[in-house]
Amino acid sequence: MAEYSKEEIRKIEDKWRQRWIDKKVYKTEIDAAKPKYYVLDMFPYPSGAGLHVGHPLGYIASDIVARFKRIKGFNVLHPMGFDAFGLPAEQYAIEHGIDPAISTEQNIQNFKRQLGKIGFCYDWDREVQTCKPEYYKWTQWIFLQIFESWYNRKKQKAERIELLIKIFESEGNISYEFPNTKFRIQGSGKDSFTASDWKSFDEKVKREILMQYRLAYLAYADVNWCEALGTVLANDEVINGVSYRGGFPVVKRQMRQWSLRITEYADRLLTGLDEIDFSDSMKEIQRNWIGKSVGAKIDFQVKSEKAVVKSMTVFTTRPDTIFGVDFMVVAPEHEMVKEITSTAQHTDVDKYLKYVESRSEIERMAEVKKITGCFTGAYAVNPFNQREIPIWISEYVLAGYGTGAIMGVPCGDERDHKFAKHFNLPITNIIGKFYDGTEANPTYDAILENSDFLNGLIMKEGGKVVIKKLEEKGIGTRQVNYKMRDAGWSRQRYWGEPFPVVFRDDTPYAMEEKDLPLTLPHSDNFKPSGSGEGPLANLKEWININKNERRDSNTMPTHAGAAWYFLRYMDPHNTKAFADSKNLDYWGQVDVYIGGSEHAVAHLLYARLWVKILHDLGYLNFDEPFKKLINQGKITAFSYFIHCHTEKRLFVSDEDYLDFIEAHMQKIENEEPSVNADTSIIEYFLRYEINDPVEFKSIKVPSEFVVNEKLGNKQGFLNFYGGTYNDCEFLVPKSERGFTLESFVEKMSKSKYNVVSPDEIVEVYGADTFRIYEMFLGPLEQSKPWSTSGIDGSFKFLRRFWNLFHDPTGNFKVTDAEPSREELKVLHKTLKKVESDIEHYSFNTSVSEFMICSNELTSLKCNKRAVLEPLVIALSPFAPHMTEELWEKLGHTDTILNAKFQPFDESYLKENAFNYPISINGKVRAQMNFALDMPKEDIEKLVLASEIVLKWTEGKAPKKVIVVQGRIVNVVL
């Protein structure tokens, strides 16, 4: 009748999925009476390939948490949406001429269809799609808030730009220097102005000055220009000098770009990490990316022929080593290089600059160990002892970090030391025996020598002393530097949010809120202009509003939509605000955020930044978006290959192939095979006149033809290659255990023929088995290759659980009989373990516990309601369909989602006796049962008197007896 068969599963799962939709069981509303819980998945980019089995891993985990929290009495927000703007849809459009809006919509429908089959408890009424005008209206609106604000360093928070204007009107910028210290006011050429200066500036100059302070600003900046993609890439989209997509070369180029002044938030992004629960590695990646270093900025006087340049500034983290400076190095791109180069060095410097220019980014990165450089002929003067120090240029100093100039301290810095040795520069030792003459020592513990007023001081203390002296002399100060750059926010792309600004006289003005959204115009030409402007520049009537007004041809990066989507879920249909405060205050921070670690820097930093800005501007009462982050491991895939001898037209199994290699290697090494080598395999292949394993080629076998690591569908495989191999013979494997294939782990990808879609698994086993199996694979955060071997175990478990409620003929049979103490113990043990495991995101062990429980109840033949009902509830987060069906069969009319998770009762778990392992010298030799409250002394006596212990002690008194109550007894001889 009602066996847990594949047909029955399909019926049950379809039935409940439909009913959940009809009854809107996942609809979420604010409920002040309940504590809230916000469970968030990183929303997917809807790619054309659809979901593969890796995607749902995190979604299943978060779904379990959401359902669990719900039956624990929380009001749970668990939404889903789509990160729908992005490059692939646009590239697809360029190749196939299909509007990204259409292909994206199709992909989203496909994703939703696939997600719908797995039984997730998303409230789809709250779905967001970042490419929808209703949504990106608010992305643009938030962008404008950022544009209309500046960072008040004194208060360490963002404020409205109007406040800054007020300050300028009353005192100029005396107390608020330009964030970009190189900026000079047009006309005056100065970097500061007074209140009356401000009033005298015209509109354009005022706007330009304000632009220097805005948190979203437009500026010429070195950007990563990728010729092949015809666009600018963010730093995190460039890997080893090539684009992360396609691997095309990337060069530096100056462009007028929008940027977010994230560097102002560097410190808060850093300290904020202390109050959120991210993994150590994730925090470390962010810290690394922010790259804070504390040190000093020091001015050195410069002596050069032309004497145009009076001084240079270096950044150092080690001002304490000031007397160990033997040379200066500036970046080849440094602006003063031309001015300070002496006539004698002119040719050499020119030659060197040409060489540096000729080197691509990739070469520079690949050859970081290569030491190059050139003397400029100029000198810097050590401000404390007037020593003249030669100024060099070298590519190991980066123009973009610090001041683009360093002081070389060869005894303390490894790179400086190598440089000095390479160019035969003298090395001053200021750390005595800590420097051995062959290797730099970056210690902080040395007592300084040869260091004038620092002599005798420990290095750790020296820095402060030096900074104080520098400040007295007015030639230096404490300085903090960050590796992190401001975030480039413009993309020369079509498929993204247009910037809600209007240019008048080349100056951007914010659009008014009532005119938002600035919708993305329809286009048939998605190709970038290639000159640096995006495809929107092709739409002349859109770009040029009128003679004096122009729009921005760039769009925002995908990060924009993703930087705040978790806020929109709280109030997704609001047309008056990005979300109202009632919703924002109720749902607050995301309690747990589950997603991949690949978003460690970009997405998570931008989301944190936007929340901090919105917090500063008074829209949010929290300033970190995610309380806890969990990174699910990647699911990789096995790719399979078959060994083929294309000339002899033979296929051979991996097993035989490996034996052949082994025998072959032994033959080469020993002239003749060793005694235990299997020589028959060589003879076997000799029959086909095959002498060497290298004659075989590996041919890809798409994973759909593979069953349990073996070739499962021979004909399918042959058809896949269109009959090319139909004449090939399959050598019968020696073990006769099936045709094993060569396999290794790769990323799951359409092009690698190794993608496994959840659809096929759900089709065969049902969603519940799929969910259980993915969780049972191992710890959530661990990466693992996908393999279906073993999924039967999960299926069998569910069937066994189902069978507890049914008699052998499949009739529902649950009794109201009193459960035995033993049965109750099984129940409460399971409830206890499962609850704590879910709280710790240890889903594999909770599945394991359910298996143990159902095994035990099966052998107890337990079919009692009092035991089974709480278990159905407990299992419902993992297997929602089956448990909902059982719940109904148990006579309930409401959904199991509204049931209550039964807390375990410790009293059922209490034992009064314990089976002590008795170990002798740490080795367990026996078991003895004693009452748990039996005093140690009594246990000791009984143990020592026991036959087994007497056998080992041989009558001698033991040295020591350790009795740990409720744990173990150890007798030391």
Add this chain to the structure above:
RNA sequence: GCGGAUGUGGCGUAAUUGGCAGCCGCGCCAGACUUAGGAUCUGGUGCCGAAAGGCGUGGGGGUUCGAGUCCCUUCAUCCGCACCA
């Protein structure tokens, strides 16, 4: 080079945080049943050994009555950053 993580049966993994190493599942072995299925059920299964017993958590050393767990050292693999002064 720096930083983070991980090493346990044939495989995926577990071990109440210092207390019986190998739970649960796959696979494998044996048996039962049978409508012969890639089904189901029962039992077994770390390695060596006939057994007694011995050996076992990447290797070496240490602390401890007791170490997969703590400390030192070393090796391997994966991930992130990488001339950041």
